[in-house]
Amino acid sequence: MAATWTEMFPPSPTWTEADMKDQYGRVFLVTGGTAGIGYETAKMIYHLNGTIYITSRSESSASKATEPIKSSSPHPSQTIPSGRGTISYVQLNLSDLSTIKGSAEEFLRREKRLDVIIHNAGVMLPADPEEKTEQGYHLQLGINVLAPFLLQHFLTPLLLSTASLPDTRSFSTRVIWVSSSGHRASPVPDGVSWDDLDLLQASKTGLKKEVERYGQSKAMGVMLAYEFARRYHEHGKGILSFSLHPGALKTGLQDNLPRWFNAIFGWLRHDARMGALTECWAGIREVNVESGEGGMPGDGKVGKNGGYVVPWGRWGDGHESVMKGLMERRTGERLWGVLEKMVGDYM
Numbered sequence: 001m002a003a004t005w006t007e008m009f010p011p012s013p014t015w016t017e018a019d020m021k022d023q024y025g026r027v028f029l030v031t032g033g034t035a036g037i038g039y040e041t042a043k044m045i046y047h048l049n050g051t052i053y054i055t056s057r058s059e060s061s062a063s064k065a066t067e068p069i070k071s072s073s074p075h076p077s078q079t080i081p082s083g084r085g086t087i088s089y090v091q092l093n094l095s096d097l098s099t100i101k102g103s104a105e106e107f108l109r110r111e112k113r114l115d116v117i118i119h120n121a122g123v124m125l126p127a128d129p130e131e132k133t134e135q136g137y138h139l140q141l142g143i144n145v146l147a148p149f150l151l152q153h154f155l156t157p158l159l160l161s162t163a164s165l166p167d168t169r170s171f172s173t174r175v176i177w178v179s180s181s182g183h184r185a186s187p188v189p190d191g192v193s194w195d196d197l198d199l200l201q202a203s204k205t206g207l208k209k210e211v212e213r214y215g216q217s218k219a220m221g222v223m224l225a226y227e228f229a230r231r232y233h234e235h236g237k238g239i240l241s242f243s244l245h246p247g248a249l250k251t252g253l254q255d256n257l258p259r260w261f262n263a264i265f266g267w268l269r270h271d272a273r274m275g276a277l278t279e280c281w282a283g284i285r286e287v288n289v290e291s292g293e294g295g296m297p298g299d300g301k302v303g304k305n306g307g308y309v310v311p312w313g314r315w316g317d318g319h320e321s322v323m324k325g326l327m328e329r330r331t332g333e334r335l336w337g338v339l340e341k342m343v344g345d346y347m
């Protein structure tokens with residue numbers, strides 16, 4: 001199923017740099033902040049005075065991002081004074097589960113708090129569909145799901161302790177799982193092909209199979225956001241966990257799409273900054289506690305925790321049957337158990 005109308009044709013943003021609050025003293029980790037949406041998100045948070053870590057597979061790619069960010073200017077509409085942000089990088093290779101613990105430990109050595117983590121790094125339709133991670137998984141499953149799940153496992157204790165610190169505001173501690181409208185192309189009904197996670201047996205072939213693999217990896221992001229919220233929402237001053245579709249954006253992600261697709265749909269793509277507005281809306285906008293926005297959904301409650309955000313920062317609806325699976329068939333819990341078994345040797 002394709003993106004919904006509201007995902008494809010979002011209205012102008014109503015929450016922008018002009019509305020963003022000072023992030024001084026808060027610590028952020030954005031995976032894959034060297035390019036595309038992650039780069040723009042890191043830049044925004046840096047200018048809001050946050051302590052920001054990006055990740056990269058290589059130091060040279062990281063410094064090609066951190067140096068221009070340091071010498072850039074805040075967006076002209078930003079209202080708060082800038083100049084107190086810091087940016088550094090942690091080496092992270094999501095294609096190799098055996099390295100994730102080391103990367104997490106490096107971060108944990110350097111920081112005593114973690115306010116917001118944005119699982120942003122990802123791949124779509126790799127150039128070689130047969131390329132595998134070090135552990136033999138297709139890249140979209142390994143890079144988009146298994147490694148972020150493992151990284152989160154190592155960082156959750158610090159996130160939980162941050163949520164209880166005296167200077168932490170209610171509902172400001174967050175985990176953001178960058179998904180995609182592409183999650184609508186995941187296997188039905190649950191979004192996951194439970195007996196064939198790498199979709200080796202799937203009836204689809206060629207590009208359709210790769211699109212389904214991407215869709216499944218992104219449906220898993222929607223599910224992990226919900227399941228993380230279900231497990232940890234009451235911790236400390238409240239933890240929020242959201243998935244999001246950042247928007248259709250001009251980045252390197254689409255490099256491997258067929259040329260005809262880019263020729264027809266290229267005009268629908270926006271500047272990567274717009275995707276950063278979506279990520280920041282999910283990551284740093286203050287939720288309306290009075291209206292119950294920070295709670296879990298269900299029983300007719302307003303609660304949005306575990307929910308899905310659409311461009312350029314609005315509440316949206318994940319794929320209906322994926323969401324039903326989470327609420328009625330406890331598919332989030334099931335996925336968590338499956339992933340724990342898959343990455344267990346590296347925990």
Ligand SMILES: NC(=O)c1ccc[n+]([C@@H]2O[C@H](COP(=O)([O-])OP(=O)(O)OC[C@H]3O[C@@H](n4cnc5c(N)ncnc54)[C@H](OP(=O)(O)O)[C@@H]3O)[C@@H](O)[C@H]2O)c1
Nearest residue numbers: 032034035036037056057094121122180248249251252253
């Ligand atoms: N662009 C869109 O229109 C769009 C739409 C929907 C969803 N999304 C999602 O948004 C997220 C960001 O996408 P983007 O468009 O900004 O992509 P991008 O421009 O291609 O950037 C991808 C980032 O991921 C990192 N990365 C790739 N492979 C990695 C690996 N094996 N280990 C560690 N890091 C790796 C890269 O870092 P290094 O190369 O420096 O290691 C890079 O910083 C993705 O999750 C994507 O699925 C994007």
